[in-house]
Amino acid sequence: MLLIGYGNQGRGDDGLGPAFAARIEARRLAGLSVDADYQLTVEHALAVAEADGVVFVDASLERSEPFFFAPVKPAETASIASHSLSPAAVLSLAGTLYGRAPEAFVLGISGSVFGDVREGLSEEARHNIDSAEAFFCQWYSEFCSEQDGGSGSG
Amino acid sequence: MAQSRLIEISPVTRVEGHGKVTIHLNEKNEVDEARLHIVEFRGFERFIRGRLLWEVPVIVQRLCGICPVSHHIAAAKAMDMICGVDQLPPTAEKMRRLMHYGQVMQSHVLHFFHLAAPDLLFGFGAPAEKRNIFEVLKEQPELGRRAILMRKFGQEIIEATAGKKIHGTGAIPGGINRNLPIETRDRFLAQIDDMLEWSQEALALAKNYTVENAELVDAFASFPSNYMSIVREEDGALDLYHGAFRALKPNGEAIFDRLDYSKYYDVLIEDVRSWSYMKFPFIREMGPDTGWYRVGPLARMNTASFIDTPLANAARDELMAVTQGRPNNSILANHWARMIEVVHCVETIRDLLHDPDLQGTDLKATGERREEGIGVIEAPRGNLIHHYKVDENDQVTYCNLIVSTTHNNEGMNRAVKDVAVKHLSGHVDITEGMLNHIEVAVRAYDPCLSCATHALGQMPLQVELFDAENRLVASRSQSA
Numbered sequence: 001m002l003l004i005g006y007g008n009q010g011r012g013d014d015g016l017g018p019a020f021a022a023r024i025e026a027r028r029l030a031g032l033s034v035d036a037d038y039q040l041t042v043e044h045a046l047a048v049a050e051a052d053g054v055v056f057v058d059a060s061l062e063r064s065e066p067f068f069f070a071p072v073k074p075a076e077t078a079s080i081a082s083h084s085l086s087p088a089a090v091l092s093l094a095g096t097l098y099g100r101a102p103e104a105f106v107l108g109i110s111g112s113v114f115g116d117v118r119e120g121l122s123e124e125a126r127h128n129i130d131s132a133e134a135f136f137c138q139w140y141s142e143f144c145s146e147q148d149g150g151s152g153s154g
Numbered sequence: 155m156a157q158s159r160l161i162e163i164s165p166v167t168r169v170e171g172h173g174k175v176t177i178h179l180n181e182k183n184e185v186d187e188a189r190l191h192i193v194e195f196r197g198f199e200r201f202i203r204g205r206l207l208w209e210v211p212v213i214v215q216r217l218c219g220i221c222p223v224s225h226h227i228a229a230a231k232a233m234d235m236i237c238g239v240d241q242l243p244p245t246a247e248k249m250r251r252l253m254h255y256g257q258v259m260q261s262h263v264l265h266f267f268h269l270a271a272p273d274l275l276f277g278f279g280a281p282a283e284k285r286n287i288f289e290v291l292k293e294q295p296e297l298g299r300r301a302i303l304m305r306k307f308g309q310e311i312i313e314a315t316a317g318k319k320i321h322g323t324g325a326i327p328g329g330i331n332r333n334l335p336i337e338t339r340d341r342f343l344a345q346i347d348d349m350l351e352w353s354q355e356a357l358a359l360a361k362n363y364t365v366e367n368a369e370l371v372d373a374f375a376s377f378p379s380n381y382m383s384i385v386r387e388e389d390g391a392l393d394l395y396h397g398a399f400r401a402l403k404p405n406g407e408a409i410f411d412r413l414d415y416s417k418y419y420d421v422l423i424e425d426v427r428s429w430s431y432m433k434f435p436f437i438r439e440m441g442p443d444t445g446w447y448r449v450g451p452l453a454r455m456n457t458a459s460f461i462d463t464p465l466a467n468a469a470r471d472e473l474m475a476v477t478q479g480r481p482n483n484s485i486l487a488n489h490w491a492r493m494i495e496v497v498h499c500v501e502t503i504r505d506l507l508h509d510p511d512l513q514g515t516d517l518k519a520t521g522e523r524r525e526e527g528i529g530v531i532e533a534p535r536g537n538l539i540h541h542y543k544v545d546e547n548d549q550v551t552y553c554n555l556i557v558s559t560t561h562n563n564e565g566m567n568r569a570v571k572d573v574a575v576k577h578l579s580g581h582v583d584i585t586e587g588m589l590n591h592i593e594v595a596v597r598a599y600d601p602c603l604s605c606a607t608h609a610l611g612q613m614p615l616q617v618e619l620f621d622a623e624n625r626l627v628a629s630r631s632q633s634a
Contacts, residue, residue, distance in 0.1 A: 009321070010216020018320070038219030038320055042268050043305045096291050097298050118201075119216075 001140070002051035004035045004044060007059050012118040013111025013125040016059035020109060023133055029140060040085040048090055049098035053105075053143075055136075056087040059125075060108030066128035067109045067135065074101045107132060175592055177574045183581060188574040190566050190596060191430050199553040207233050207548045211325050214540070217555075220602050222320065223257040223312055224533035227395070228540040230325035231529025235416070236544055238521025239328040245514030246329035251395045252506045253315035253324060254531065258394055259353075259499035260308025261534035262451070262492045265600045266356060267301035270489055274363050278594045279587030300352045304496075307342070307349055311503065314338050329518030339507050346504045350465075353496045357469055360493040364486065365476075371486040373576075375569040375595040378404035378483050380437065380447035381456045382561070383537055384530055387412055390459030392470075392498065394532040400457045401437060401447060406480045409437060415530040418539055424556065434563050435556060446564035449536030450599060451491035456481040463505070466498035485569055485598040492600075533558050535600050559601040569595040 005021025007014040021036040035047065040056070048054050062068065074095050075088035085093070087106050095101035109132045113122040121129065178187040198217055205213055211230040215222035227250055234242065242250070272285045283289075291298040309319065314334060316322025324330055364371050384397035390412075399413040399421070410421055424433040425442050436445035447453075455474065461467040473490055476482060482491075506512060529540045536558030543552035559566075573595045577588050 008216055008219050010213070036320060038222065041305070042264065043302050043309065046302055046306065092288065093291075093298075096288055097295055097302065 001031055001053045001055070001143070002033045002035065002047060003055045003057060004037065004040070004047075005057040006037045006039050008038055010119060012113035012120070013122055014059050014114050015119075016109045016111050016121065016125055016129060017057045019121060020057045020107070020129055020132060020136075023129070024136065027137070029137075031144060032140065040087065040090050042085065042090075042093060044085070044090050045093035045097055048102065048104070049094035049100045051102050053103045054087075054091075055105045055107055056090075057107045057109065058087075059111040059114070061111070061114070062108065063110045063112065063124075065110065067107060067132040069105060069107050069135065069139070072104050072106045107136060175570055175596070177570075177578060177592070179578075184579045185571070185574045188567075188571040188592075189429060190563075190570050199555060202542075202553045203550050205550050207236055207542070207544045207550060208327060210542065210550060211327070212321055212323055215321055218602060221257070221261060221533055221535070223253060223316065223322070224531060224538050225540070226316065226322060227254050227325055228529040228531050228533070228538050229542075230327065231396075231531065232527035232540045232542050233327035233529070234329075235527035235529070236524050236542065237328045238523055239519045240521065241519065242329055243514065243516040243519055244511040245333055246517050246519070247395075248506055248509060248511050249315050249330040249333065250325055252334070252503060252512065253312055253322075254395050255499040255502045255506070256308045256311030256315070258534045259496055259503070260305045260312075262496045262499075263301055263304045263308070263356070265534075266360065266489060266492055266496075267297065269600075270597060273590070273594050273597070274489065278591050279585075282586055282590070285590065300355075304349060304352055307345055311342065314342075326518065328520055331517065333514055333517065334507075334512040336513060339512060342503070343507050346500070346507065349500045350497075350504065353493070353500045354465065357490075357493040357497050360490045361469070361472065364484075364490045367486075368476075371484045374484070374486055374591075375572045375598070376484045377568060377572060378481075379565055379568075380404065380409060380440075380445070381453040381481055382437075382447045382449055383454045383457045383532055384415060385412075385458050386462075392454055392458035392461045392466075394454075394495075394499075396531070399530075402457055402481060404481060404483070406456075409440070415539070416528045418528065418530070418541075418556075422556070424560075430563070432560055432563050433556075435561055436564070447561070448565040449558055449561040450488060451495050451534075451536075452482060452485070452488040453536060454532060455491045455494065461494075461498055463498050463501035465501055466494050469494045469497060485565075485595065488598050488600075535559060535562075535602055537561055557602070559599070562599050562601065566596055566599050566601060569598070 003021060003024055005017035007017035009015030009018050018036040021034050024032070025034040056072065060068065072087045072091065074091035075086065087104065091101040091104055110128045111122065111125045174191040176189050176191060177185055180186045202210065202213065210233060211226050214225040214229045217225050268287050271290050272287055275290055276285045312322065313319050316324035317332060324332060380401055380403055382399065382401040384393065385391060385400045386393040387398040390400065399415050399418070400411045401409040403409055413421060421438055422435050423438045424435045426433055434442065434446065436442045437447060438445065455470055461470050473482065473487065473494060526543045531538050538558055539556040541554040542550050545551050570592055573591050577591045578584060581588065
C-alpha cells in the first residue's frame with residue numbers, strides 16, 4: 001500500500017497532506033510506503049502502478065465533516081491541464097501507460113485557511129488531522145487484516 | 155447595432171496559478187485590446203521579512219510547487235554573498251550545478267511531453283477531447299513512459315543533492331551540506347546513456363515540428379523583442395547556474411554585456427499597471443515602450459555565444475541557422491530551444507557525474523559578512539533574481555524577487571494580442587479551438603503564475619463574452 005500526501009506547507013492548511021504523511025510515516029506501519037510531495041504529477045503514475053493500493057491524502061475545502069474517505073477510480077476522460085494532476089488522472093495515466101491502476105482511495109482532510117503564505121495548520125485543521133489519523137490507522141489495520149484473511153483463505 | 159464585446163479566458167489552463175485572459179472586441183468584432191491578467195497576489199516578499207538568513211533557502215521553496223529548486227538555489231546564492239563567499243568550494247558548486255541541471259531537465263521534459271505535445275501533435279484547433287495527453291499516450295505509450303523515466307531521473311538527482319524531494323536543505327549559505335556518494339553516482343551513471351538517447355529523440359521531435367511547420371511557427375505570435383539572460387562571464391557560453399547579464403536588441407546588438415548581476419537594479423526597473431498584480435520589468439535606459447525583453451530557453455539560445463557541450467551546441471547551431479544567426483523571435487521555437495537545453499542538461503549531468511569533485515569533503519566556505527545579497531540563476535522558465543538585505547541579527551529586512559514569468563509579462567501580453575488579432579478578429583462565433591490558440595501562445599512561455607503572483611492553484615478554463623456595456627453575453631468553460 002502506498003500513501004501519498006500532497007500540498008504546500010507554506011500555504012496554511014494546504015499543507016494538510018504532507019503533514020498527514022509525516023505523521024503516518026513516523027508510525028512505520030508495516031506494508032505501508034509513504035510519500036509526500038507538493039502536488040500530484042505524472043511520475044506518480046509509475047509509483048501508483050507498482051503499488052497494491054493507494055491512498056491519496058489532500059486538504060479539502062469541504063468543511064461539513066473533519067475528513068472524508070472515499071474510493072476513487074481512474075478518470076474516464078481525464079486531461080492534463082496543469083503541472084498538477086488529480087488522483088483520478090494519475091490512476092488513468094497509470095492504467096494507460098502501465099496497464100495497471102490499483103484500488104485507490106482519497107482521504108480529504110478539511111482545512112479552513114488556504115492560499116495565503118503561512119506556515120502551520122489552523123486550529124481547525126489540527127483537530128481534523130487528529131481525527132483523520134485515528135480513522136486511517138483503524139482503517140489500515142482492518143484493511144491489512146482483510147488482506148491477511150483473504151490470503152489465508154486463498 | 156453591432157456591439158463591442160469582451161472575451162475572458164479565465165484562468166489559462168496548463169499554466170500555474172491564477173491567470174485570466176480578457177479580449178475586448180469592438181463593434182466590428184475586431185480585437186481592440188487583449189491582456190493577460192494576474193488575479194491574485196500573496197505577498198511572499200513581506201512573508202520573508204524577519205526570517206533568519208540561514209532558513210531562507212529552505213523557506214523560499216514554498217513559493218511554488220513547480221520550481222522550488224530554482225528558488226532554493228537562487229536564495230542560497232544570495233546568502234553566499236551575504237556571508238561574504240564569492241567562490242564556493244568546487245564540491246559545493248558542482249553539487250549545486252548537478253541539482254540545478256537535474257531540475258531544469260525534468261521541468262522541460264514535463265512541459266514538452268505532457269503539456270505542449272497535444273497541441274503540437276494534434277493541432278491548436280483540434281477538438282479539446284482529442285487535444286489531450288491521453289490521446290498522445292494511446293498512440294505513443296513508449297514516449298510517455300520514457301518521459302516519466304526522464305522526469306524521475308531528474309527528480310532523483312534533486313533528492314540526492316537537496317536531501318529531500320520537497321523542502322530540500324542541500325544548498326546552504328556558503329556551500330552545500332552533502333556530497334554525492336559513489337554508489338549514488340553509479341546509480342545515475344547506469345541510466346545516463348538512456349537519458350542522452352531519449353533526450354536526443356525529444357530534441358528531434360521538437361526540431362522536426364518547428365521545421366516542418368515553419369510557416370505556422372513563423373507567423374504564430376512572432377514579433378521582435380529584446381532578450382536577456384545570464385551567460386558565462388569569461389566567454390559568453392550558456393550557463394544556467396552562474397554568469398553575468400547579457401541583453402540583446404532584436405538585431406542581436408548588445409544592450410549590455412557581461413554586466414555584474416548584483417547591479418541588476420541599475421539596468422532593470424519594474425513597471426506597475428493598474429490591471430495586473432504582476433509587474434512589467436524593462437531595461438531602464440530604454441524605457442517601458444522599447445525596453446521590455448523576453449527570457450527563457452529561446453532567449454538563452456539567442457543570447458549565448460555557444461553551448462559548452464557538443465551535442466547541444468550542434469543543435470543550437472541548427473536552430474540559429476534558421477535565422478542566420480540573429481535572434482529567433484518565434485515563440486513556438488521555444489519548444490525546440492527547451493529540448494536543446496534538455497540535451498545540454500543531460501550532457502552536463504554526465505560530465506559532472508564523472509567529476510571526482512562531487513565526492514569531495516570541502517563543502518562550505520566562509521567570508522566577511524555583508525548586509526546585502528543578490529542571487530541570479532537561469533531557471534527553467536528563464537532568469538530568476540533573488541535580492542535580500544539582512545540586519546545585524548541575521549534577520550531579513552528586505553526581499554525582492556523577479557521571477558521568469560514576470561520578466562516575460564510584456565512578451566506574453568503581446569503574444570496574446572497578436573494571436574487574438576490574427577485568429578479571433580472578425581469572427582462572430584468564438585470557438586474553443588480559436589481560444590486555445592491564445593492559450594498555446596501563453597503556454598509557449600511555460601509561465602509559472604504561481605511564482606509570479608505568489609499564489610498557488612489551477613482552475614478550469616472559462617471564457618466569457620461581454621457586450622459594449624460589459625454585460626456577459628456568452629460563457630465557455632473547459633474542465634481542467
